[in-house]
Amino acid sequence: MKKLCxxxxxxxxxxxxxxxxxxxYFKVYTPKQGxxxxxxxxxxxxxxxxxxxxxxxFYGKAYFIDKxxxxxxxxxxxxxxxxxxKSDDIAYKDLVMFTAPAQVKGLATLTWxxxxxxxxxxxxxxxxxxxxxRKISAANADDSFMGSDFTNEDILTRRFEDExxxxxxxxxxxxxxxxxxxxxxxxxAPCFVIEAKPKRSPxxxxxxxxxxxxxxxxxxxxxxxDPNGKLFKxxxxxxxxxxxxxxxxxxxxxxxxxxxxxxxxxVITNExxxxxxxxxxxxxxxxxxxxxxx
Amino acid sequence: xxxxxxxxxxxxxxxxxxxEGQFDFSGYxxxxxxxxxxxxxxxxxxxxxxxxxxxxYTVKEDVxxxxxxxxxxxxxxxxxxxxxxxxxxxxxxxRTDWLRDCYLDYTNGAWFLRLGKQQVxxxxxxxITVLDRVNPVDLSEYxxxxxxxxxxxLWMANVNYAPKLNSNxxxxxxxxxxxxxxxxxxxxxxxxxxTRYDNWKESMKRIGGSVDENIYFPAKKFENSTFGLQWSDxxxxxxxxxxxxxxxxxxxxxxxxxxxxxxxxxxxxxxRWQMYGSSFNKTFTNPGFMQGIxxxxxxxxxxxxxxxxxxxxxxxxxxxxxxxxxxWLIGADRYVATNWLLSFQFAQYIxxxxxAKDNTRPVQQQYPLNPFTYxxxxxxxxxxxxxxxxxxxxxxxxxEVLWSFTDDNQGRISPKVTYEVKxxxxxxxxxxxxxxxxxxxxxxxxxxxxxxxxxxYTF
Numbered sequence: 217m218k219k220l221c222x223x224x225x226x227x228x229x230x231x232x233x234x235x236x237x238x239x240x241y242f243k244v245y246t247p248k249q250g251x252x253x254x255x256x257x258x259x260x261x262x263x264x265x266x267x268x269x270x271x272x273x274f275y276g277k278a279y280f281i282d283k284x285x286x287x288x289x290x291x292x293x294x295x296x297x298x299x300x301x302k303s304d305d306i307a308y309k310d311l312v313m314f315t316a317p318a319q320v321k322g323l324a325t326l327t328w329x330x331x332x333x334x335x336x337x338x339x340x341x342x343x344x345x346x347x348x349x350r351k352i353s354a355a356n357a358d359d360s361f362m363g364s365d366f367t368n369e370d371i372l373t374r375r376f377e378d379e380x381x382x383x384x385x386x387x388x389x390x391x392x393x394x395x396x397x398x399x400x401x402x403x404x405a406p407c408f409v410i411e412a413k414p415k416r417s418p419x420x421x422x423x424x425x426x427x428x429x430x431x432x433x434x435x436x437x438x439x440x441x442d443p444n445g446k447l448f449k450x451x452x453x454x455x456x457x458x459x460x461x462x463x464x465x466x467x468x469x470x471x472x473x474x475x476x477x478x479x480x481x482x483v484i485t486n487e488x489x490x491x492x493x494x495x496x497x498x499x500x501x502x503x504x505x506x507x508x509x510x
Numbered sequence: 511x512x513x514x515x516x517x518x519x520x521x522x523x524x525x526x527x528x529x530e531g532q533f534d535f536s537g538y539x540x541x542x543x544x545x546x547x548x549x550x551x552x553x554x555x556x557x558x559x560x561x562x563x564x565x566x567y568t569v570k571e572d573v574x575x576x577x578x579x580x581x582x583x584x585x586x587x588x589x590x591x592x593x594x595x596x597x598x599x600x601x602x603x604x605r606t607d608w609l610r611d612c613y614l615d616y617t618n619g620a621w622f623l624r625l626g627k628q629q630v631x632x633x634x635x636x637x638i639t640v641l642d643r644v645n646p647v648d649l650s651e652y653x654x655x656x657x658x659x660x661x662x663x664l665w666m667a668n669v670n671y672a673p674k675l676n677s678n679x680x681x682x683x684x685x686x687x688x689x690x691x692x693x694x695x696x697x698x699x700x701x702x703x704x705t706r707y708d709n710w711k712e713s714m715k716r717i718g719g720s721v722d723e724n725i726y727f728p729a730k731k732f733e734n735s736t737f738g739l740q741w742s743d744x745x746x747x748x749x750x751x752x753x754x755x756x757x758x759x760x761x762x763x764x765x766x767x768x769x770x771x772x773x774x775x776x777x778x779x780x781x782r783w784q785m786y787g788s789s790f791n792k793t794f795t796n797p798g799f800m801q802g803i804x805x806x807x808x809x810x811x812x813x814x815x816x817x818x819x820x821x822x823x824x825x826x827x828x829x830x831x832x833x834x835x836x837x838w839l840i841g842a843d844r845y846v847a848t849n850w851l852l853s854f855q856f857a858q859y860i861x862x863x864x865x866a867k868d869n870t871r872p873v874q875q876q877y878p879l880n881p882f883t884y885x886x887x888x889x890x891x892x893x894x895x896x897x898x899x900x901x902x903x904x905x906x907x908x909x910e911v912l913w914s915f916t917d918d919n920q921g922r923i924s925p926k927v928t929y930e931v932k933x934x935x936x937x938x939x940x941x942x943x944x945x946x947x948x949x950x951x952x953x954x955x956x957x958x959x960x961x962x963x964x965x966x967y968t969f
């Protein structure tokens with residue numbers, strides 16, 4: 217349960233560690249023609265972890281669909297503030313509260329993510345069955361993210377420094393047909409195609425091939441290959457651009473992950489996404505978590 | 511009366527609120543079946559059906575009402591005549607226990623107030639109440655229930671002020687009083703001490719004697735309230751609390767007075783005590799061999815804790831001493847091998863003395879006693895717990911094993927598996943296996959090992 221919550225954190229918020237880059241917080245970056253693979257991936261991580269926004273709130277749903285078509289659901293509300301603060305090294309603070317189903321209602325996770333890419337997150341869990349906060353350890357990077365087909369590092373912890381990048385080509389994306397929404401996305405969208413190889417070895421994957429949208433810098437599709445070079449997982453992300461105070465923020469509205477070995481897939485949707493609404497930092501403290509009611 | 515008025519007002523305001531919107535509720539129906547391991551062919555320990563509903567109404571952004579009600583009925587006491595003596599206390603929910611929460615939250619800047627019936631949990635320990643002593647506890651099923659069900663909620667004012675980010679001063683004023691409850695005679699988890707006491711009482715009656723029992727609750731006066739204080743803050747990435755509690759000890763202590771012949775008087779009284787304590791937690795987030803480990807700990811000095819003194823060989827309490835005892839715990843958690851969580855705790859309960867001083871009783875009657883069994887209590891009791899948990903099938907199947915034990919070769923092993931049948935239907939199966947000497951806390955239940963199932967439907 218703790219791990220599940222821990223993991224949930226990132227669905228939309230996609231909290232993560234800051235990469236070793238000079239990109240300034242609270243600015244919007246898009247990739248340019250002629251950029252290197254590293255420069256493109258720097259922007260991809262920046263977008264993925266929404267470092268452009270001061271804060272955000274989301275309402276999210278996750279659907280776990282097994283091979284037989286059986287569906288389980290989770291619903292959450294989330295708050296996030298981006299700090300990028302050097303004094304205490306905090307990059308983000310995230311609060312995720314489960315709202316459904318009733319069995320997990322009230323479960324809440326507070327996570328602080330640090331700018332130092334080598335530093336793990338601090339995580340607190342409000343456990344309704346204890347009516348108590350528990351400080352918990354970060355889940356392992358290769359563990360399933362909330363029981364989904366994503367790993368924790370897919371969503372939460374993978375950093376720019378964890379992989380080596382090669383620009384393979386530029387091409388128009390063939391389009392992705394989402395089984396959940398029955399729609400096709402990003403057909404013919406101009407993309408950079410990047411190969412990312414993990415520096416850690418042995419590891420559960422040998423490489424990722426990413427399609428990065430030229431218009432936003434968002435990683436919209438990726439293929440993951442196992443240590444034998446066999447494709448075992450695909451991840452799709454649909455972004456929507458929000459105009460906030462004249463700035464254009466790309467935000468993830470839909471994620472779909474498919475495990476090709478088990479036939480299990482996960483769909484995450486984010487609704488009612490709001491940026492820069494002035495969430496005070498004292499809403500994301502251990503003390504506030506202790507005031508939970510459910 | 512005042513409480514009833516509050517509840518009625520609360521419910522009225524909630525129903526009014528429902529019409530206005532911003533109302534949220536959820537609940538569950540649950541069946542719990544327990545079967546004794548020693549007689550697996552059908553010696554039921556419980557067949558409990560539980561219903562719980564909680565509702566929240568947001569009056570306005572800074573004012574929220576919350577209430578939770580619960581009812582349960584244990585059919586086992588209808589099915590099994592050998593438990594007849596326990597039916598009244600264990601067959602259905604007792605007194606005002608049906609109202610689990612009923613409070614109003616008010617937030618104004620750095621201030622947060624929670625007024626009403628509630629429970630407050632202090633400390634970092636898991637399953638061991640070092641600092642978690644604000645509310646009394648219901649031990650009618652020993653320590654096997656979830657803590658949210660085990661704590662007995664109290665009416666209180668819970669006032670919080672956050673002078674700076676990540677800090678908080680909490681003040682508790684608890685004019686309410688409830689005693690901690692234990693299993694009655696005629697139930698699976700009746701303590702050994704209580705069973706022996708009941709046997710003695712019955713034997714007195716058989717020979718024409720009498721045992722006059724009296725219980726003295728603290729008078730309902732403001733000065734008899736429980737007062738609590740907690741300061742929480744951070745030093746770097748170490749979070750800590752400082753705690754203080756002053757109130758009546760929730761467990762009454764018995765004093766037996768001979769009235770001549772086979773006539774006895776047993777007075778049960780509550781004693782005032784204080785708790786001074788502290789807790790901390792820290793996760794090692796920086797690279798190094800400790801990275802990924804969470805350390806947490808509690809430390810408490812129980813000032814004037816009522817402690818039984820007597821003869822541990824005959825399991826007979828003779829006197830109550832007001833000792834200054836210390837209880838501390840340290841725990842470590844870490845994920846290993848992808849999704850296996852190991853959680854280890856070590857605790858020491860240190861009594862003020864190994865043997866009573868200034869005691870005029872015979873030497874064999876001067877020893878501190880285990881309050882559950884009146885068996886021997888070590889001056890330093892070493893307590894360990896190890897929990898291993900993981901998950902399979904995309905976290906649909908969650909096995910867990912808890913082993914808690916002491917250095918006296920007594921303990922409990924509790925494996926369980928939870929399976930999510932559907933979003934709103936969860937099945938848990940498990941075992942509680944107790945071992946140890948009859949006079950030890952866990953050993954007293956060595957014949958009450960349990961296989962159990964829990965089927966929970968949520969809405």
